[in-house]
Amino acid sequence: MNAEIIAVGSELLLGQIANTNAQFISKGLADIGVNVFYHSVAGDNQNRLSSVIQTAMSRSDLIIFTGGLGPTKDDLTKETIAKLFQKELVHDEAALQYITNYFVQTNREMTPNNKKQALIIEGSTVLPNDNGMAPGMAFTHRNITCILLPGPPSEMRPMFNNYVIPYLYSKMDVQTKFHSRVLRFFGIGESVLETKLQDLIEKQSNPTIAPLASEHEVTIRLTAAHPSETEAKRLLDEVEQEVLSRTGSYFYGYDDETLENQTFDLLRNNQLTIASAESLTGGLFSKIITDFPGSSSVYQGGAVVYSNALKQSMLKVPHTLITDHGVVSSQCAEWMAEEIRSQTEADIGISFTGVAGPEAQEDKPTGTVFIGISIHDQTHSFSLKLAGTRKAIRERTVKHGFRYLNQLVKEGQ
Amino acid sequence: MNAEIIAVGSELLLGQIANTNAQFISKGLADIGVNVFYHSVAGDNQNRLSSVIQTAMSRSDLIIFTGGLGPTKDDLTKETIAKLFQKELVHDEAALQYITNYFVQTNREMTPNNKKQALIIEGSTVLPNDNGMAPGMAFTHRNITCILLPGPPSEMRPMFNNYVIPYLYSKMDVQTKFHSRVLRFFGIGESVLETKLQDLIEKQSNPTIAPLASEHEVTIRLTAAHPSETEAKRLLDEVEQEVLSRTGSYFYGYDDETLENQTFDLLRNNQLTIASAESLTGGLFSKIITDFPGSSSVYQGGAVVYSNALKQSMLKVPHTLITDHGVVSSQCAEWMAEEIRSQTEADIGISFTGVAGPEAQEDKPTGTVFIGISIHDQTHSFSLKLAGTRKAIRERTVKHGFRYLNQLVKEGQ
Known part of the structure; x- marks a missing residue:
């Protein structure tokens, strides 16, 4: 699966925010073995957005969009995609109910444009938004899978982890499941660590070994590809043991631990x-x-x-x-x-x-x-x-x- | 001038870093009135990079590249651009001297691949790198201006501010010079501030008034377009006075002050x-x-x-x-x-x-x-x-x- 990430929003083109969504999604896709070949950013302009999507359709089989799902006229991601894929937008009852409830609970008046957020592309799987109003959606059409996610990272990130990853796994060949483990080190530089592991890194194939320096620390990401989780775990354990036998005194924890x-x-x-x-x-x-x-x-x-x-x-x-x-x-x-x-x-x-x-x-x-x-x-x-x-x-x-x-x-x- | 920013580097597509360079450059271009319509990211792969550049050449008249100017085989930004614009790469004597000196000073041996960093696209203006080895470059060919900058932000940012901005000013119609001033506020929310200035924001044309929320603060960017700096300053003073008469008690400073x-x-x-x-x-x-x-x-x-x-x-x-x-x-x-x-x-x-x-x-x-x-x-x-x-x-x-x-x-x- 070759992926492309398209972020929609003029605030990105004005430099008001950085495209951290593309970084987050890229990391998540790398973890499950999906290649990301392009990132693109387009503003809130239908013609330019259309041309970016058309280019993506010609070269990628997974396109992930962030942003432009909100209630205002500026938000035109799903409208533009629907047009290009010749699909209709339809009301999703569950999403509409959720939005209506939100306004009742917060004691605010729901303006008509909020209904727009409950519109989804026909035939798509709705991805619930546990932290906001605009639902995400996913569909496959002529071998191209499109996934639409909201722009705010606080909404996009949990939706990606909880709904997009399982959706992608369901689309992928089970033979190619990937299992990752991050080892965390402090007190040793990236180049010294790499030197100690040079031969392992050079002969790596499965699991792969990827060192990365960050915030005064170094991490090593081990990724094993195997249909069986037990066997993948065994592969990871084996290479972890070898890595720690050389660098263990600097090791302090796993994954998101600090x-x-x-x-x-x-x-x-x-x-x-x-x-x-x-x-x-x-x-x-x-x-x-x-x-x-x-x-x-x-x-x-x-x-x-x-x-x-x-x-x-x-x-x-x-x-x-x-x-x-x-x-x-x-x-x-x-x-x-x-x-x-x-x-x-x-x-x-x-x-x-x-x-x-x-x-x-x-x-x-x-x-x-x-x-x-x-x-x-x-x-x-x-x-x-x-x-x-x-x-x-x-x-x-x-x-x-x-x-x-x-x-x-x-x-x- | 319609601009596009192309970042080159597989580390971006793997999610190891965010594309903060595109944000920095976008902000800088917005300040001088240049529209940025697209950001793109491609990896260290010549075919895919070529196709991204060709798309950019078909729709933008200013293309700014970051990354891929280093000494290794992976670094192929200038090689790919030279090919597409049918230009040769030539040694720049000043750049070569600078790189050689760097190795002498730091008492390290210069490997042959470092000479690659002194290659520039024929006919381009060299942009000095005050914080690293790879020089930047800029050229215009058939109404398309290309600017190549190094990837590390510590090298790219000063090069952009000190050499790219003056280069772009020299290319621009003097009638369209832009002058910006940021007013900084604390203790007032963005929506309240906007409400107090609603009529000013709606009727804005020159200067423009752009509020932005950030890190518990709100800023307002005023941008005046005028050939005369004195007159631009007068326009900015005028609207600043009006803004502060309504919100002055929350105002604390200008531009980069905190x-x-x-x-x-x-x-x-x-x-x-x-x-x-x-x-x-x-x-x-x-x-x-x-x-x-x-x-x-x-x-x-x-x-x-x-x-x-x-x-x-x-x-x-x-x-x-x-x-x-x-x-x-x-x-x-x-x-x-x-x-x-x-x-x-x-x-x-x-x-x-x-x-x-x-x-x-x-x-x-x-x-x-x-x-x-x-x-x-x-x-x-x-x-x-x-x-x-x-x-x-x-x-x-x-x-x-x-x-x-x-x-x-x-x-x-």
């Missing part, structure tokens, strides 16, 4: 509380841990001691420690972690001190970082030399903090 | 120091203010008092205040702001307390927020009722904090 939520869950499940003392990260650790709903059962609070004066007044860092070792030191990191733990009576104290840049501090270069963790009546410190911008150094510092925390909590279990 | 950097600069220029006490925002304020290089001259530090116990131990919030008013109260916000200011000896103390959700607290619903600011020997508190997710409530709370801070510092000047 280092942050894995660590947060670990703390919560172990009923451990934590407090933080941050210098160079300036509150980034506490910001991230309080992003999680329910964080108050884990996170107590902490001190952001950006100035040296505050390190002394809020965290009682001794003057002699600063003159002997400086605030950018393992000694200071350990003191900060112990002191915040004792002040807050939390089970764990974590601290971050270092040079985020752009300027050096205490003659220590940008990227010099110390992390302290006080846990189980022991205090550990970790020293890092990080490269990159001020932003990258701060972000990576906190990620390293989560990683060490993760390790120490697991070791104490 | 509420955060404007406030930071204001504090720094007034040599004011600040400390923070955060509950529901959990360090987000301190994280944002320490994002700025040089923040240590302004930001002292602060307390993240997520648990009520810490509010009492670190910030000495009296037990009676909590039993009488709760921690989600203006009284608690004011206490926290005063206490952190006095503990840190900063000029200003700012505090955030409230309910980020998902659960209510002290019988106060999600979105109940109090901000305290202690400044110039006075303490103010502000009460907000915010809607949205936990994330949105936390982000908007901090934005409101910056807004009130901004107002109070300006009033004290």
